[in-house]
Structures are given as C-alpha cells and as structure tokens.
Amino acid sequence: MSPDLKLGIFVAGGAYIGLLVLIGFLSRRARRDSSLADFYLAGRRLGPYVLLFTLFATQYSGNSLSGFPGQTYREGVAYYMSVTFMVGIVTGYLLFAPRLFRAARSGSFVTPSDFLASRFRNPVLNYLSATIFTVALLNYLLAQVMAMGHATAGLTEGRIPYWLGVVGGAAIILLYELLGGMRAVAWTDALQGAVLVAGLLLAVALLLSEVGSPATVLRQVAAVAPAKMASPSLALCLLWLSNFLLLFLGAPLYPQAIQRIYAARSLDDLRRALATMALLPHVAITTVIFIGVVGIALFPMADGFNADQITFKVLAYLVEHQPLAYVPVVVVMMAVVAAIMSTADSCLLSLSSILTKDFFGRIRGFGPADEARLARIAPVSSIAIMVAVTALAIRPLSTLWGLLVIKFEILIQLSPAFVLGTLHERSDATGYRGRDVLAGLGVGLAIALGLYAAGHPQLYGLHAGVVGVGANYLTCWASRRLRLGRRR
Amino acid sequence: MLLVVLCALGTAPFLFIGSEPVFVLGLPVWLWSSIGFTLALSLLTAWGVLRYWRDDPAESAGAADDDSGSTP
Numbered sequence: 185m186s187p188d189l190k191l192g193i194f195v196a197g198g199a200y201i202g203l204l205v206l207i208g209f210l211s212r213r214a215r216r217d218s219s220l221a222d223f224y225l226a227g228r229r230l231g232p233y234v235l236l237f238t239l240f241a242t243q244y245s246g247n248s249l250s251g252f253p254g255q256t257y258r259e260g261v262a263y264y265m266s267v268t269f270m271v272g273i274v275t276g277y278l279l280f281a282p283r284l285f286r287a288a289r290s291g292s293f294v295t296p297s298d299f300l301a302s303r304f305r306n307p308v309l310n311y312l313s314a315t316i317f318t319v320a321l322l323n324y325l326l327a328q329v330m331a332m333g334h335a336t337a338g339l340t341e342g343r344i345p346y347w348l349g350v351v352g353g354a355a356i357i358l359l360y361e362l363l364g365g366m367r368a369v370a371w372t373d374a375l376q377g378a379v380l381v382a383g384l385l386l387a388v389a390l391l392l393s394e395v396g397s398p399a400t401v402l403r404q405v406a407a408v409a410p411a412k413m414a415s416p417s418l419a420l421c422l423l424w425l426s427n428f429l430l431l432f433l434g435a436p437l438y439p440q441a442i443q444r445i446y447a448a449r450s451l452d453d454l455r456r457a458l459a460t461m462a463l464l465p466h467v468a469i470t471t472v473i474f475i476g477v478v479g480i481a482l483f484p485m486a487d488g489f490n491a492d493q494i495t496f497k498v499l500a501y502l503v504e505h506q507p508l509a510y511v512p513v514v515v516v517m518m519a520v521v522a523a524i525m526s527t528a529d530s531c532l533l534s535l536s537s538i539l540t541k542d543f544f545g546r547i548r549g550f551g552p553a554d555e556a557r558l559a560r561i562a563p564v565s566s567i568a569i570m571v572a573v574t575a576l577a578i579r580p581l582s583t584l585w586g587l588l589v590i591k592f593e594i595l596i597q598l599s600p601a602f603v604l605g606t607l608h609e610r611s612d613a614t615g616y617r618g619r620d621v622l623a624g625l626g627v628g629l630a631i632a633l634g635l636y637a638a639g640h641p642q643l644y645g646l647h648a649g650v651v652g653v654g655a656n657y658l659t660c661w662a663s664r665r666l667r668l669g670r671r672r
Numbered sequence: 673m674l675l676v677v678l679c680a681l682g683t684a685p686f687l688f689i690g691s692e693p694v695f696v697l698g699l700p701v702w703l704w705s706s707i708g709f710t711l712a713l714s715l716l717t718a719w720g721v722l723r724y725w726r727d728d729p730a731e732s733a734g735a736a737d738d739d740s741g742s743t744p
Binding site for chain 1: 676680681683684685686688689690691693695697698699700702703706707709710711713714715716717718720721722724725
C-alpha cells in the first residue's frame with residue numbers, strides 16, 4: 185500500500201468517525217422523551233428515505249462487500265444466486281409485514297417478542313422466542329465486531345492491531361448509540377448507506393474503465409477458468425433453492441428488521457422503502473459479484489490465496505494501474521467499514537431491547553407503568569452486551585462459536601409464529617393458538633438441531649433448518665385442525 | 673403468490689444442469705435465465721408491496737405533519 189493511500193485511509197477514517205459521533209450528538213438533541221419507543225424505535229417516526237437507508241445498511245453487512253466477492257472467486261459466476269437471496273429477503277416481508285405493522289401500532293410493541301406475547305399470551309413461547317432472537321443476534325454482532333478488528337488491522341497493515349480495532353470500533357458504536365438510540369443508528373445508517381452506495385458505484389466505474397465491459401471480463405474468465413462459467417450442478421441448484429428458502433423465511437425475522445417495521449412512520453413509508461429494497465440487489469450485489477469475477481480474470485492462478493481478500497486485491501490492482509483511483513478506492517474501503525458498523529449497531533440496539541424488555545422486564549414483572557425504569561436500564565444493557573461481545577471477539581470461545589453458526593437454522597423456526605400469527609386476530613376462535621405454534625416450534629427445533637447433531641446439516645440438498653421449518657408449519661396446521669375438529 | 677413461487681424456482685437454473693454453456697451477448701444462457709427470473713421476482717415483489725400494502729389514512733394523519741425523524 186502506498187504512503188498516500190495509507191494517509192488517505194487514516195484521514196478518511198478519522199473524518200468518518202468524527203461524523204458518526206456528531207450525528208450521535210445531533211440525534212440526542214432530537215429525542216422527544218425518555219420512553220423505550222423513543223430510544224429503541226426513534227419514536228416510530230422514521231420516514232421513507234432514512235428507513236430505506238437503514239434497511240439497506242443493516243441488510244448489507246461487511247460480509248456482503250468482502251465475503252460475496254470471495255465466494256464468487258471460489259464458486260464462479262454461479263454465485264449470482266446471492267442476488268436472488270437478497271431479493272428473496274424482501275419478498276419474505278410480503279408474508280407478514282403489513283399486518284405486523286398494524287398490530288405493532290395498536291399494541292405499542294417494542295421487541296419482536298412483544299407481538300408474540302400479545303398474540304399468543306404464552307409465557308414459554310415468549311421466553312423461547314426471546315432466547316432464539318438472542319442467539320441469532322449474538323452471532324451476528326460477534327461476527328461484525330470481529331470483522332471490524334480484521335478490517336482495521338487489514339486497512340492499516342497492522343499499525344492498528346486487531347484487538348484495538350475491536351475495542352475502538354465497539355466504543356464508537358456504543359457512544360453514538362447511547363447518545364441517540366435508534367435515531368442515531370438510523371441516521372448513521374443513512375450516512376453509512378450513502379458511503380456504501382458511493383463506494384459500490386465508484387468501484388464499478390473504475391473496474392469498467394480498467395478491465396472493460398462485463399462481457400469482456402466474462403470472456404476472459406471463460407478462457408482462463410472455464411469451470412467458473414459452467415452451469416451449476418443439481419447439488420448446487422438444490423443448495424441455491426434451500427438457501428433461498430432459508431433467507432426468504434428467516435432473514436425478515438431478524439429482530440433489527442422487525443424493529444424497522446415497527447419504527448416506520450406509516451405503512452406508506454414502509455412500502456415505498458421496501459419496494460425500492462426489492463430492486464437494490466440488482467445494483468448492489470451484482471456490483472460486488474462483478475468484483476469477484478474480475479478477480480477470477482485478473483488472478484486466475486492464485487493457489488493458496490485467501491479468496492476473502494479478493495476485494496482488496498482488486499482494489500490494490502486498480503491503484504497500481506490508475507493514478508486517479510486513489511480517492512475512490514479510499515471511499516470503497518470506508519464503505520467496507522461502514523457496512524460492518526451499520527450492521528453491528530443495529531444488532532446491538534435490538535439485543536439491548538430484548539435483554540431489557542423481554543428478559544429483565546418480564547422476569548421482574550414490569551408493566552407499562554414501569555417503562556421509565558426500563559428506559560433507564562436500556563443504556564446499561566447496551567454497555568453490558570458490548571463489553572461481553574468485545575471480550576468474546578478478542579478471545580473467541582470455540583464451543584460458543586460452534587453453537588452460534590447454526591443460528592439461522594434456529595431463527596427460521598419462528599417463521600410460522602409470525603406468518604400464521606398475523607393471519608388472524610387473537611379474538612378469532614379459528615386462528616392459531618400459542619400451543620399450536622409452540623408444538624410446531626418444538627418439532628422444528630428438534631428436527632433442525634437433531635439433524636445437525638447427527639452430522640446431517642443438509643438432507644437431500646435442503647438445510648436442516650428448512651426441513652425443520654417444513655415440519656414446523658405442518659405441525660402448526662395439524663394441531664389447529666385437531667383442535668378445531670374436536671370442538672365441532 | 674403462485675407467480676412468486678414460480679419465479680423463485682426459476683432463479684435456480686435446473687433446466688441447464690450438465691449442459692455446456694452457450695454464450696449470448698457475452699453471458700451464458702443459464703445466467704441470462706437466472707437474471708431474468710430474479711428480475712421478475714424483484715418486480716413482482718415491488719409491485720406486490722405497492723399494490724397490496726394500503727395505509728390507513730387515520731393511522732398516519734398524526735404523523736403526517738411531523739417528520740423530525742426523517743432527516744438528520
């Protein structure tokens with residue numbers, strides 16, 4: 185890395201952090217009251233543009249920018265499937281989001297489990313769902329905090345060590361989040377989303393000018409690595425479909441995604457933001473895949489090379505060959521950091537809300553009258569979570585990590601509770617009851633975890649979680665039919 | 673919803689399994705097929721969101737004059 189580029193990264197990084205903290209202070213001044221809804225949901229007043237950027241920045245993590253090109257480099261153009269997955273996540277919202285938004289408005293929900301508590305009134309389901317959300321979020325937050333450390337160490341070539349990147353990044357996120365809660369997170373997401381979009385567009389413009397059109401690059405790939413252009417095998421097509429199902433049903437259930445549904449100012453704003461989100465993967469993900477494809481064309485014989493570093497390798501190539509690439513490359517590198525931070529701050533806020541309201545509030549039997557007390561606990565729980573996650577990121581526990589990698593298989597099991605739960609009002613006697621959903625959840629979890637424990641993470645190409653959620657839906661349906669039949 | 677399911681199934685290039693890639697406009701046909709189905713899925717989703725999610729005017733009336741959260 186040239187000294188100029190190093191200096192550019194330090195200056196841009198410093199300015200970026202300064203802006204984040206400034207936004208934190210501005211969002212603190214915009215706070216209206218000290219309620220939980222104001223801290224965790226920005227007072228339910230997010231407009232369409234901030235909502236779009238915060239959804240975008242939260243959905244596209246650091247993995248999207250550095251992991252997807254790496255995966256494309258390994259698997260070839262078949263990794264175009266990731267565009268489908270990202271579209272599928274937005275399609276998944278069609279199953280329950282509008283009805284959930286209306287329920288959240290009338291019930292003043294703050295956490296995802298608030299909906300389940302209001303709809304099913306089953307304490308076991310409340311605690312089980314909160315635990316599942318915690319497991320899913322802990323994994324995500326831990327991965328992002330670790331990625332922050334790796335990105336900082338990588339971008340500064342080790343001048344800022346991994347542990348300092350972890351501690352420093354965590355401290356900055358914690359600072360602006362404590363200042364403004366969801367409002368700070370959403371506003372910083374808007375900045376991070378803008379950096380992300382600018383970085384991606386600049387990367388594409390640079391690549392097109394340096395290596396030629398996509399067709400030229402693909403011809404090169406076909407010449408140097410024909411296997412990377414081959415049509416996918418049956419196993420890969422099944423995996424493609426299974427991954428799609430996993431994300432279609434599971435990703436919209438991430439607590440930070442559900443809380444953005446709650447935080448929308450109106451359903452109209454939410455639908456405008458999500459309609460745009462449905463089209464964004466064609467630009468954003470196609471761009472990162474193109475970086476991976478360019479990597480195949482430029483570095484076809486890179487045996488033993490860490491594929492996850494392909495983004496940085498392609499950027500370094502650009503800086504070497506295009507003197508004007510210096511500034512855009514700095515923006516792209518900042519975009520990687522922005523993507524990581526924007527996902528981490530959303531996870532932290534959601535985790536804090538679950539710990540405060542679903543666990544602490546419920547165990548202590550706090551009701552609506554105790555909201556001021558819970559709001560005072562909220563910052564404390566954010567600090568406690570970040571300290572614990574930072575410690576884990578510095579010294580990861582392999583057993584915990586092993587448990588957490590299957591989070592998606594577990595999270596997806598909550599799909600029937602939300603999809604079937606929003607189909608009927610609680611007062612509707614023919615609707616699903618807590619025991620139906622709980623029975624399905626039990627069967628789904630047993631199958632998903634059982635298959636995993638038995639060494640079958642996939643069955644006939646389908647993920648254990650997808651097999652489990654199929655059985656989960658069937659059990660819910662059968663349990664309801666049995667109950668209604670008995671009543672007749 | 674049936675169209676959504678069909679489009680989702682179509683994104684995975686089952687019809688091209690094991691076939692030699694044929695190139696059209698620089699891209700293999702199986703990739704064109706996946707791109708087409710994914711685009712159709714996107715448009716269907718966007719259309720579904722805009723067409724079927726209707727706001728209750730009374731619900732948003734209170735927030736209409738208040739956009740303090742929408743801009744930094």
